[in-house]
Amino acid sequence: MTQSFAAAVEECLQGLLEQIEAQAPEVEADLIDSVLSLRLPDDSEIILNRQEAVEQIWLACSDGPARFDRNAAGSWVDSRSGQTLPAYLGRILQQRLGQPVALES
Template identity: 35%
Template sequence: MNTTEFHTLADELFNAIEEGINESGADIEYETTGNVLTLEFEDRSQIVINRQEPMKEIWLASKTGGYHFQFNGSEWICSRSGREFTTMVKEECSLHAGEAVEW
């Protein structure tokens, strides 16, 4: 994947997260600054999602740790656990929000 393709996929991913949060009705604030999407919760905890252009990865930092995701041609997969990105984001949001967050 070239840099343009990476940024297109990352833009789609960030937009999907923002739309999902809006649909969920959960009390989660979000802000994108440059290559970083920050999700902030009522208790002031955060999830930070950022693009790592040199490695063509998406990184997620949360209460439970840091995770690196690589695109396998159809979805972003965690290099450590093999889990899919959106599933993990929803689980992490639920953990931070103290309630089920689904979209």
């Protein structure tokens, strides 16, 4: 794992945490050791964590897993859908909470 990878993950997860706390205070959000845990009002969870060996951020939730690679522009992009991590997570939160959640990189 490179220091730049670790710093990029921490910056991304910290930014997501701050946006979620501001837009969806009903979500219990914690960031500990590069693991962002989100507990939704329906008691479901979304977990994001870094995978050092492959330099990805992985998202786990009941909708299924997603893996995000950092592209040349510094955005985290899902390897299957092509969506950025903020767009992907925002869509899931919007579906679960029934309210707009617009996350940005």
